Amino acid sequence: xxxxxxxxxxxxxxxxxxxxxxxxxxxxxxxxxxxxxxxxxxxxxxxxxxxxxxxxxxxxxxxxxxxxxxxxxxxxxxxxxxxxxxxxxxxxxxxxxxxxxxxxxxxxxxxxxxxxxxxxxxxxxxxxxxxxxxxxxxxxxxxxxxxxxxxxxxxxxxxxxxxxxxxxxxxxxxxxxxxxxxxxxxxxxxxxxxxxxxxxxxxxxxxxxxxxxxxxxxxxxxxxxxxxxxxxxxxxxxxxxxxxxxxxxxxxxxxxxxxxxxxxxxxxxxxx
Numbered sequence: 001x002x003x004x005x006x007x008x009x010x011x012x013x014x015x016x017x018x019x020x021x022x023x024x025x026x027x028x029x030x031x032x033x034x035x036x037x038x039x040x041x042x043x044x045x046x047x048x049x050x051x052x053x054x055x056x057x058x059x060x061x062x063x064x065x066x067x068x069x070x071x072x073x074x075x076x077x078x079x080x081x082x083x084x085x086x087x088x089x090x091x092x093x094x095x096x097x098x099x100x101x102x103x104x105x106x107x108x109x110x111x112x113x114x115x116x117x118x119x120x121x122x123x124x125x126x127x128x129x130x131x132x133x134x135x136x137x138x139x140x141x142x143x144x145x146x147x148x149x150x151x152x153x154x155x156x157x158x159x160x161x162x163x164x165x166x167x168x169x170x171x172x173x174x175x176x177x178x179x180x181x182x183x184x185x186x187x188x189x190x191x192x193x194x195x196x197x198x199x200x201x202x203x204x205x206x207x208x209x210x211x212x213x214x215x216x217x218x219x220x221x222x223x224x225x226x227x228x229x230x231x232x233x234x235x236x237x238x239x240x241x242x243x244x245x246x247x248x249x250x251x252x253x254x255x256x257x258x259x260x261x262x263x264x265x266x267x268x269x270x271x272x
Contacts, residue, residue, distance in 0.1 A: 015088055015089075015091050015092035015094075016094075017092060017095065017096070018092045018093060018095075018096040019089070020092075020111040020115075022085055022088045022092060023081055023085050023086065023089050023111060023115040024081065024082040024085035024115075025078075025082070025115050025116060025117075026082050026218070027078060027079050028077070028079060028080060028220070029078075031218075031220075031221040031224065031225075032224065035224060035228045042224075043227075043228075043259070044075065044227055044257040044258060044259065045075070045260060045263070046075035046223075046256050046258055046263075047073060047075055047255070047256065047264075047265075048072070048073040048075065048080065048219075048253060048254070048255045049071070049253075049254040049255070049256070049264075049265045050069075050070075050073070050086070050251060050252070050253050051068065051069070051071075051247070051251070051252045051254070051268070051272065052068060052069045052071060052086070052090055052250065052251055053068045053251070054068075054087075054090065054250035055067045055068060055090055055093065055104075056093065056094050057093045057094065057097070057104055058094075058095060058096065058097045059097070060097060060099060062097075064094075065101075066127060067101070067124050067125060067126060067127065068125050068127060069122055069123060069124050069125065070121075070123040070125065071108075071120060071121070071122050072121040072123075073112070073118070073120055074118050074119070074120075075255075076118060077116040077118035078116070078118070079115070079116045080116065081112065081115060081116055083249070083251055083253065087251060093108075101124055104124060105123070105124040108124075109121070109122040130268075131267060131268060133269055133270045133272060135270055136172045136174075136190065136192075136269065137172075137266045137267060139170050141169070141170065141171055142173070142174075143172065143173050143205060144175055144206065146203040147203060148203050148210070149203075149207075150207070151207060152207065152210070152211050153210065153214050154211060154215075155212055155215040156208070156211045157208055157211075157229040157233055159201075159203075159204035159208050160200070160201075160204055160229060160230065160233035161200070161201040161204045161233070161234070162197060162199060162201065162233070162234035162235065162236070163198050163199065164198055164199045165198070166198065167196070168196045169193075169194070169199070169200070170192070171192075171193045171195075171200070171202070171205065172190065172192050173190070173191050173205075173206060173209050174190045175206070175210055176188070176189040176191040176209050176212055176222070176243055177212060177213050178215045178216070178217055178222050179214065179215065179216045180216070180218075181217055181218060184216070185248075187219060187245055187246070188245065188271065189219070189243040189244060189245040189246065190244050190269055191209060191226065191241065191242070191243045192240075192243075192244070192266065193205075193226075193241055194238075194240040194263075195230070195236040195239045195240070196236060196237050196238040196239075197234060197235060197236030197237050197238070197239075198235065198236075200230075200234050200236075219243060219253040219254075219255055220253070220255045222243060223243050223255040223257055224255075226241045226243070227239065227241045227257040238260065239258065239259050240256065240257070240258035241257050241258070242256035242257075242263075242265045243255060243256075244266075244268075244269045244272065245272075246272065247271070252272045
């Protein structure tokens with residue numbers, strides 16, 4: 001589907017009936033071709049973890065229920081879901097009657113899997129079950145105070161350099177900012193990088209992350225660009241890149257890509 005048909009950036013009526021047709025898929029292929037992956041293969045494992053904080057429906061008898069959800073889209077899915085369409089879809093549950101939490105989770109799972117073209121995992125949780133948020137995961141070193149010469153605000157990977165003996169490091173920056181390609185609104189994230197390979201120059205890495213500041217792209221596309229650039233310019237043996245984006249409209253999106261299928265996005269952060 002063409003992105004100009006998406007609900008993002010347009011005025012939308014509040015849905016008052018359950019409507020799965022509100023979900024709008026966006027194909028991953030175009031971005032992957034743009035970063036040089038045009039043969040249907042890619043050098044990572046991963047998923048897109050969405051946390052949805054505004055879920056409600058009616059129980060039998062009419063009393064509402066509220067919950068939040070962890071929704072995991074596999075990185076191998078042909079499409080992502082445009083974020084506003086997911087918000088509208090979840091809002092369409094508000095006046096629908098469901099017999100159980102399991103029915104709600106099963107309904108969401110089935111619809112999202114159908115639209116994105118792969119099996120989606122949905123975990124529905126009570127609002128009493130949320131884990132405490134943290135500033136950054138233990139063991140990650142913050143690079144935001146590195147001295148950067150010639151800061152740029154237009155996307156550029158030229159400052160990525162790695163050399164010397166092999167190291168294993170976990171690096172973190174709270175300074176990733178990109179802009180929605182439809183609305184132009186800012187998207188803020190903490191980026192987490194774990195790698196084994198020649199030591200990455202931290203000032204150059206920070207300059208690179210800051211260069212996303214005016215880049216217009218979806219969250220998932222930014223993470224795949226980060227991963228691909230680091231593999232291309234720094235040549236790590238092992239690599240994991242995760243961006244935990246700030247919540248907006250009751251949703252936050254947290255893509256991760258890794259050379260290992262055992263990785264994941266880690267705990268929820270304070271801006272979520």
